[in-house]
Amino acid sequence: MKILVINCGSSSLKYQLLDMDDESLLAKGLCERIGIDGHLKHQPQNGKPVFDEDLPLPTHTEAIAAVLEKLTCPEYGVVSGMDEIGAVGHRVVHGGEKFASSVVINDDVMAAIAECVPLAPLHNPANITGIEACKAVMGDVPQVAVFDTAFHQTMPGKAYMYAVPYEYYKDLQIRRYGFHGTSHRYVSARAAEMMGKPIEELKLISCHMGNGSSICAIDGGRSVDTSMGFTPIAGLPMGTRCGDIDVSIPDYVCQNTGKDVTTVTNELNKKSGVLGVSGVSSDFRDLTKAAGEGNERAALALEMFQYAVAKTIGAYAAAMNGVDGIIFTAGVGENDAACRAGIGQYLGYLGVEICPNCNAKRGQETFISTADSKVKVMVIPTNEELVIARDTKELVENA
Numbered sequence: 001m002k003i004l005v006i007n008c009g010s011s012s013l014k015y016q017l018l019d020m021d022d023e024s025l026l027a028k029g030l031c032e033r034i035g036i037d038g039h040l041k042h043q044p045q046n047g048k049p050v051f052d053e054d055l056p057l058p059t060h061t062e063a064i065a066a067v068l069e070k071l072t073c074p075e076y077g078v079v080s081g082m083d084e085i086g087a088v089g090h091r092v093v094h095g096g097e098k099f100a101s102s103v104v105i106n107d108d109v110m111a112a113i114a115e116c117v118p119l120a121p122l123h124n125p126a127n128i129t130g131i132e133a134c135k136a137v138m139g140d141v142p143q144v145a146v147f148d149t150a151f152h153q154t155m156p157g158k159a160y161m162y163a164v165p166y167e168y169y170k171d172l173q174i175r176r177y178g179f180h181g182t183s184h185r186y187v188s189a190r191a192a193e194m195m196g197k198p199i200e201e202l203k204l205i206s207c208h209m210g211n212g213s214s215i216c217a218i219d220g221g222r223s224v225d226t227s228m229g230f231t232p233i234a235g236l237p238m239g240t241r242c243g244d245i246d247v248s249i250p251d252y253v254c255q256n257t258g259k260d261v262t263t264v265t266n267e268l269n270k271k272s273g274v275l276g277v278s279g280v281s282s283d284f285r286d287l288t289k290a291a292g293e294g295n296e297r298a299a300l301a302l303e304m305f306q307y308a309v310a311k312t313i314g315a316y317a318a319a320m321n322g323v324d325g326i327i328f329t330a331g332v333g334e335n336d337a338a339c340r341a342g343i344g345q346y347l348g349y350l351g352v353e354i355c356p357n358c359n360a361k362r363g364q365e366t367f368i369s370t371a372d373s374k375v376k377v378m379v380i381p382t383n384e385e386l387v388i389a390r391d392t393k394e395l396v397e398n399a
C-alpha cells in the first residue's frame, strides 16, 4: 500500500509518499507560501528531476491538487495515478485528552479535532484545513490522524497536573499535554532495538532537540513525563521559545512597559530562547560560529541550553529511579556533537561516558557512549513520517 503523509502548517504543507510494502520513500516535498503566492518543491526519489518553482497556491486545496499532479505526472511522477495511493496520514498537533492513539478520520473525529482548536490555535486549524483539502481532492480515500500529544496520554496525574485551582483543569482542560510524541515514540522503539532489549524492560530518556525541543521520560515504552506542557512553549529554552520561566514575568513586563499580555506572550514564543539570549540567531550553527568568534551572549545561550537539558535528564532519571539509555534526536541532537558532548559532561554521576570518536559522527544511528558506559547514549535520526505511515497502514488495513 502506498501512503501519502501530510504535515500541514498555516501556510505550508510538507508531504512524503511512502511505499509501505518495503517502507521506501517514493517522493517528498514542500508547498510554501500557501495563501500568499505559492511555491512547490517536489523531490521524486526515482531519478526523475526535482520540481522547484513558484506556482499559485491560493489555498491548501490547490496545494494538495498540485502535489497529486506532480506525484502522478509523467515528468516528475512516481505513481501512475491517484488510485495507487491507498490512504493519507496526517500529523495533527493536538488531540487533547480525547486521543491516546491514532484514528481513522470520520465526522466525529473531525469534530473532536475542532474541539481541540482552543488548545492549539495556530496548529489544529491548519491540520483541519489539510484534511478537508485532501477530502475535496481525493474523495473517499481513507485518512488517518496521528497526534503529537497521543504518546504522552500515559503520563500519570502527578506528572500532568499543575498545582493550580482544580477548576482550571476541569473547566479549561489546563494540564501538561506534551508534544513531539510521534518522534519520542519512534526513537525510543529504535533505541530498544539497538540495545537488543524489550522496550518494556527499559528506562529511556529521549531528547528531541531541534528548533523546538522537548525531553521525554519513557518507562517500559510508556511516556511518564515530558518537558513541554499545556503548550509547546514550556520546558527547555528553544530556538525562539523561552521554556520554563517564572509565571510572574509576563505581568511584571506588562506593568513596566505598557505592553499587553498578547504582545509579551508573542515575544516569549518568537523572540526568546537562544535567539533572545544571544541576540544572534535561533540556529545552533550560527550560535556555535558566533561563540567561537568570542560572542559571549551566544556562548551563554548554548551553555543555558545544555544546562537545561542536563537538569531535565537528571530529573527524569530521578522520576524513573534510573535510566538505561539516553537518546539524542532532531536537528541539534542528530548533528551537533559539541552540544551532545557538553550535555554529557554533566552526567558522569549517572555513569554516562561519551566516546569522543563515536560522538564525532553525524546524522546516523549510532551509540556515542563508550563500551563501559553504564548508561547507553545514542543518536537516532527521527522519522515521524514513517510512524504516521505505519499507523495509517495498520488502521486502514484493520478498518
Ligand code: AMP
Pocket (backbone or CB within 6 Å): 209, 210, 211, 212, 239, 282, 283, 284, 285, 330, 331, 332, 335, 336
Ligand atoms: P529541526 O527543528 O529538527 O529541523 O532542527 C532545526 C535546528 O537544527 C536548526 O535550527 C539548527 O539549529 C539545528 N541544526 C541543524 N543542523 C545542524 C548542525 N550541523 N549543527 C548544529 N545544529 C544544527
